[in-house]
Amino acid sequence: MSKQEVGPLGHVAVDDCCPGLLAAPLGEEQAVELARVFKALGDPVRLRLLSMIASREGGEICVCDLTPAFDLSQPTISHHLKQLRQAGLIDCERRGTWVYYWLLPEATDRLAGLLTRPGRPLPAETSA
Amino acid sequence: MSKQEVGPLGHVAVDDCCPGLLAAPLGEEQAVELARVFKALGDPVRLRLLSMIASREGGEICVCDLTPAFDLSQPTISHHLKQLRQAGLIDCERRGTWVYYWLLPEATDRLAGLLTRPGRPLPAETSA
DNA sequence: CCTCTATGTTGACGAACTTCGATACAGGAC
DNA sequence: GTCCTGTATCGAAGTTCGTCAACATAGAGG
Known part of the structure; x- marks a missing residue:
């Protein structure tokens, strides 16, 4: 289960090629790969799921704790x-009867990097 | 900058409420608003359009320079x-015959901030 | 073995999305 | 005024997406 494709992000990663979305025009292929990731974030349910998973103290959460939070099957x-x-x-x-999920922080880190303008050191947290 | 009609992002903005997607579970309403923005990014054509607009030197670009870059009507x-x-x-x-588009950097800045983990000062650019 | 619970998969349906051609609108040139 | 060009809107066709009920699978425990 953990041997799935690690994601399209690899092809658009900062270390692969680019200075981000906002510094140079995106190539067609890179756009396709990146769009897959953003599309995954383009649903309220998935956004809440990701948020619940990412904000869990232990770093992981059981499906049995996710499902009852929604009015969905x-x-x-x-x-x-x-x-x-x-x-x-x-x-x-x-793990036994239950399945645990956790965030892959490299993925969100890369997205944040791609959305950060060249001149900008940080998106937020700066003036805090 | 915090009192603009900056779109759906205003309701999920960092200054409005939240420590980001990854620090605390997203509310249902916030998730709906945020998903709208990510959904807009979830298409290769729009991603390339945004990238072309954002990376333009003068900060803005004419539609007549965008359209011929695609095999679309x-x-x-x-x-x-x-x-x-x-x-x-x-x-x-x-402006006259032509229409010019430009990026609203607050939007991408906020997205980058929402995707940045609490402990992390910057997503990328750090060691550059 | 069987049974029970937790989770994933399949197939189907309606809604939303992407795309197009046709058309409408805005502004410049005449 | 008329004509032409650039851009937006409309309506429809084809595709993708979100959701569910039904079923399949994995593991625990008898």
């Missing part, structure tokens, strides 16, 4: 989790 | 530009 939640995983944003592991 | 490009505008990512102005 269990297969639907499973479907959204799969999309987040295929986008390379999260990963999971089965 | 002019109405389709216009449609995608409208979605980016409704997401609060870009804005435009007609």
Whole structure:
């Protein structure tokens, strides 16, 4: 389960090529790969799932703690989790009866980097 | 900068409430608003459009320079530009015959901030 | 073995999305 | 005024997406 494709982000990563979305025009292929990740974030349910997973203290959360937070069927939640995983944003592991999910921070770090303007050192946190 | 009609992002902005996507579970309403913006980024054409607009030297670009870069009809490009505008990512102005688009950097800055982990000062650019 | 619970997969349906051609609108040139 | 060009809007066709019920699978425990 943890041997899934780690995600399209690898092809658009900062270390691969680019100074970010905002500094130079994106290539067609890079745009396709990146769009897959943003599309995964383009749903309220997936956004909340990702947020719940990422903000968990221990770094991981059981599906059994995610599902009851939504007014959706269990297969639907499973479907959204799969999309987040295929986008390379999260990963999971089965431990006995339960399956645990966790964030892949490299993914969100790269997205944040791609959205950061060249001249800007930080997006937020600066003046805090 | 905090009192603009900056689009849906205003409701999820860093200065409005949150420590980001990754530090605390997102509310249902915030997730809906944020998902609108990410959905706008979830298409390769729009991603390239945004990138072309953002990376332009003068800060703005004419539609007549955007359309020929794609194998798509002019109405389709216009449609995608409208979605980016409704997401609060870009804005435009007609000057004579032509219409010019530019990036709204607050939007991308906020997205980058939301995707930045609490402990992390910067997503990239640090060691540059 | 069987049964129970937790999770993932399949197939189907309606809604939303992307794209196009046709058309409408805005402004410049005549 | 008319004509031409650049851009937006409209309506429709084809595709993708979100959701569910039904079923399949994995592991625990008898």
